[in-house]
Amino acid sequence: MMLVVYTIAFKYVMRTGIPHFTFFLLAGLMPWQFFAGALTASTHAIVGNGNLIRKVYFPREVLPVATVLFTFTQFILAMAAVLPVVILIDGVPLSWVALMVIPLALVHLLFTIGCAFALSALTTSFRDVSHFTEFALMLLFWLTPIVYQVQMAPGPLKVFFRTSPLAAFTVAYQDILVRGVLPDLAVGTTVIAWAVVTLVLGHAIFRRRSAGFAELV
Amino acid sequence: MERAIELRGVSKMFLLKHNRSWDLKVKALSLFNPRHREQVETFWALRDVTLTVAKGESIGIVGPNGSGKSTLLRIMAGIFQPSSGELVVHGRVAPMIELGVGFNVELTGRENIYLNASLFRLSRRETDAIYDRIVAFSELEQFIDTPVKNYSTGMYARLGFAVAVHLEPEILLIDEVLAVGDERFQQKCMARMEDLRRRGTTIVLVSHAMETIRSMCDRAGFLLHGRLEAEGDPGKVIAEYRAALHLLGAEAAVATG
Secondary structure, three states: OHHHHHHHHHHHHOOOOOOOHHHHHHHHHHHHHHHHHHHHHHOOOOHHHHHHHHHEOOOOOHHHHHHHHHHHHHHHHHHHHHHHHHHHHHOOOOOHHHHHHHHHHHHHHHHHHHHHHHHHHHHHHOOOHHHHHHHHHHHHHHOOOOOOOHHHOOHHHHHHHHHOHHHHHHHHHHHHHHHOOOOOHHHHHHHHHHHHHHHHHHHHHHHHHHOOHHHHO | OOEEEEEEEEEEEEEEEEOOOOOHHHHHHHOOOHHHOOEEEEEEEEEEEEEEEEOOOEEEEEOOOOOOHHHHHHHHHOOOOOOEEEEEEOOOEOOEOOOOOOOOOOOEHHHHHHHHHHHOOOOHHHHHHHHHHHHHHHOOHHHOOOEHHHOOHHHHHHHHHHHHHHOOOOEEEEEOHHHOOOHHHHHHHHHHHHHHHHOOOEEEEEOOOHHHHHHHOOEEEEEEOOEEEEEEOHHHHHHHHHHHHHHHHHHHHHHHO
């Protein structure tokens, strides 16, 4: 749905002139929808299972991880369904490099789990974290080169892109799928470094707070 | 004596936050506006409880409402962390303190058995092995592929009990078990509990049914206002509990009279 609307808006109305726009959009938008969907759902992962948490002991990590994995499965299935159609219609030659999307998606998964740990834990103390998350995701969507190319952004935004993990992931997906090249070293390092840091930090936050979950939910 | 559960000076404090805000927004406002500030009161649900449960022993916990019985079970299960004191558990604890908790009402009885078993870290194959016995015990063969939301209260409780007692935990924690089913089923539950006892399962039982405590437990503990007031032979502890109840009743009568 979003894909169709954005295609019309940016390809035909705004005439951005990005080659293979539908495919370009798909490469950035679908991973984004996975990320945004997983984070939104993760804010309810602990709070929404209060009854279980108050009455059964189990590793609390299960809840945010399961939430993210569920969204991830949807993402993979959606990719598998939509990708061939767009490739056929848009006529993009796909190279073997496209297979690199698998390790990239896994790194993206780890990064998302890290964020989900932090958000699900914070929501136990502050319920409006879920609203802030939705709002932040909306802002970040436009601050991520999904419907436009990095090159089209003004200078200050480019600086932001160099550090933003969301931009790095998006660019990596676009490189691999659309341009058929491996992401450059800077993007690759950014992506992996952010995934590791987020996972470790997110889990640390989660660990510290998880002992008190039963009293807060 | 081999020990199953050791509690050393365990206390549990809850913060009662009046005017508790769950919003980051309000929290930020409260920095400037004292009207939004929360008042914190402490409440000790458990105070300095020291109790050792031997392996294979079954112990009953009695006490009036709000005396800390469920908090004690939750601490044993690992759901709550003690505020101070130490807890050592040797063996696999059934991690649930209420029957049928963790059931998803949209799923069928069969699916819920597997779900509940997975909370207990049983693999699919391990669950397969006990599945038939669980269903037979619950007497729900006919309804096992029906979503649990269509079960009656009694059916739900029967399935919950059947799962809990067949997971073969080394330590079983149960809060008010015998609110389950009709009289005949209750007797079946008692028989099963006896069976578990004979096979060396450690049982911690919270109940208001004094008869159950007397017949099932080797030992009993009496909690009042979070303190372990008495501990020992079930008969004696129950007598003490009853005496205290009378005293409380008399005090309340004086206070309101």
